[in-house]
Amino acid sequence: MATSTIPMARGLPGIGSVFDMARDMRAFLTESYLEHGPVYRMRLLNQQFTVLAGEQANRFLARHGTKHFRSFEFWSGFNAWFGAARSTLSADGAEHAAFRRTLKRGYSREYAVERMDGMIDIARREIAAWPEGKPIPAVPALQRVVTDQVGTLVAGVSPRPYNDDLVCYVHGLLSATIVPRPYLRWSPRFRRASAQVDKLYHEVIECHSGSMRERHGAEPDLIDDLLNLHESDPKFFPEADLKIAAMGPFVAALDTVAGTCAFMLYALLRHPDVLERVRDEADALLTGSAPPEQALREMDAMHRAAMETMRMYPVTPLLVRTAANSFEFAGHRIPAGERVMIATAVPHYLPEFFPEPERFDIDRYGPERAEHKQPYVYAPFGLGPHRCLGNGFAEVQIATTMATVLHEVDLDLDRAGYNLKTTQIPMPAPAESFKVRVRGRRGAVQPLAGRKPWGALGAVLGGALWGALGAEAAREAFRSMTPAHLGRRPLIR
Ligand code: HEM
Numbered sequence: 001m002a003t004s005t006i007p008m009a010r011g012l013p014g015i016g017s018v019f020d021m022a023r024d025m026r027a028f029l030t031e032s033y034l035e036h037g038p039v040y041r042m043r044l045l046n047q048q049f050t051v052l053a054g055e056q057a058n059r060f061l062a063r064h065g066t067k068h069f070r071s072f073e074f075w076s077g078f079n080a081w082f083g084a085a086r087s088t089l090s091a092d093g094a095e096h097a098a099f100r101r102t103l104k105r106g107y108s109r110e111y112a113v114e115r116m117d118g119m120i121d122i123a124r125r126e127i128a129a130w131p132e133g134k135p136i137p138a139v140p141a142l143q144r145v146v147t148d149q150v151g152t153l154v155a156g157v158s159p160r161p162y163n164d165d166l167v168c169y170v171h172g173l174l175s176a177t178i179v180p181r182p183y184l185r186w187s188p189r190f191r192r193a194s195a196q197v198d199k200l201y202h203e204v205i206e207c208h209s210g211s212m213r214e215r216h217g218a219e220p221d222l223i224d225d226l227l228n229l230h231e232s233d234p235k236f237f238p239e240a241d242l243k244i245a246a247m248g249p250f251v252a253a254l255d256t257v258a259g260t261c262a263f264m265l266y267a268l269l270r271h272p273d274v275l276e277r278v279r280d281e282a283d284a285l286l287t288g289s290a291p292p293e294q295a296l297r298e299m300d301a302m303h304r305a306a307m308e309t310m311r312m313y314p315v316t317p318l319l320v321r322t323a324a325n326s327f328e329f330a331g332h333r334i335p336a337g338e339r340v341m342i343a344t345a346v347p348h349y350l351p352e353f354f355p356e357p358e359r360f361d362i363d364r365y366g367p368e369r370a371e372h373k374q375p376y377v378y379a380p381f382g383l384g385p386h387r388c389l390g391n392g393f394a395e396v397q398i399a400t401t402m403a404t405v406l407h408e409v410d411l412d413l414d415r416a417g418y419n420l421k422t423t424q425i426p427m428p429a430p431a432e433s434f435k436v437r438v439r440g441r442r443g444a445v446q447p448l449a450g451r452k453p454w455g456a457l458g459a460v461l462g463g464a465l466w467g468a469l470g471a472e473a474a475r476e477a478f479r480s481m482t483p484a485h486l487g488r489r490p491l492i493r
Helices: 018-036 055-068 072-081 093-103 109-114 116-128 138-155 160-178 182-186 188-207 210-216 222-232 239-246 256-270 272-287 292-297 300-312 391-408 456-469 471-481
Strands: 039-044 047-053 319-323 327-329 332-334 339-343 409-413 435-441
Touching (some): 018 047, 018 339, 047 055, 055 327, 055 339, 072 319, 093 222, 109 292, 116 138, 116 391, 138 160, 138 222, 160 188, 182 188, 222 239, 256 300, 272 292, 300 391
Parallel strands (some): 047 339
Antiparallel strands (some): 319 339, 327 332, 409 435
């Protein structure tokens, strides 16, 4: 029998729990769960949410997510900025399943594995530009690597010249999705970023036009799959919905993979014993003779360290939905139309599932303990119908990127003994104060003298060409010097 009173999480008059969430959302959601149980309410400024938390909530989302929750309302504002009526994240039911079928191949683990050498080349090129002995803010440095990897290998266009604009645009939109920001539309910086993102989109579409495709003989990628869907069923997938989908590869990793790699770097630098194990595997991947897929599988400590990072520092600790109909959960009635938060990462810090949850311990995931295999307690990629479609891709990307970083450079924390600070909006990430220093180079790439012409030298020439010749001429020059093996297809078609 459902009871009616749902407890309210602590908060301040007028603003609700904004400060607590901004301090550490995963921690606050867990504290509130321990105080109130699996259902409680929370206010953030003028919005109220019903929070479902704990193993029971994760189980409910996985089993009944399709029936009881809608994603549309939460993401509709985000869609509107792109001029779209729908997107994968906002679609529900049969429409949503059709979107997932179209995106599946381009975001798959197999697609990523086939392009591992391209990922490594891109990471090497960026790392070659990291100065020795100077503080390097970790998150932006890793954002440049991972956004270039996904953009280049999944959408056929390198977003390097657009990096800062992508960050500004996506962070503006994500923040506005959480807390309304009516002034965003008039911000000169945001407007400039928006215009640049538009330019990137047109470049992507131009590169996938019939004549360009024939000219460069590239393999079909995710953008081709989207264009095919549009051509075959324009009523279901009109041109207005194309831009948000085509920009997916440029934003999918920007905060998720970059944030996770940065958290992982911090954890490894604080745990030299684990760092050593992971680095040995990285050396084997980059210099060994095993085929990439086998070497990837053999990186046991690397995978465990990535899993432990995503347990302790989940970049998506909650999901937002609307109750599609009234339902009962944990003895409470949740009315139709209620805004619901599912705090998927709460079990990550419950000692009954993960003993000593504050400890970075990669042995949790060994066959003897296998703590992540308890049902519905480990959910870094979400659960239910919208569970991350790129999770396999992301795992390959994290392992490959971290392996390249650890193989190429010896890093130190910029300030010895630094204790991690985080930002929480738009998503949890290490704060700007998390900086590293290159102590020395140990891999193949030397600064400004790349082993290969498209290594560090390519990066420098690319930047210079872009400035001196203009974007089109620079792209043409890049095309002619791009190795065929980079992602097994040209960098830019
Ligand atoms: C550490 C890295 C990542 C994390 C933690 C992560 C997490 C998530 C989560 C929690 C969702 C579900 C959102 C919701 O239910 O509202 C999601 C959706 C999605 N992710 Fe990821 N993600 C990561 C990386 C990636 C990458 C690299 C790609 C693509 C290459 C990707 C593609 C997608 C797509 C397409 C969806 C939409 C799925 C749908 O709505 O059906 N993700 N991700």
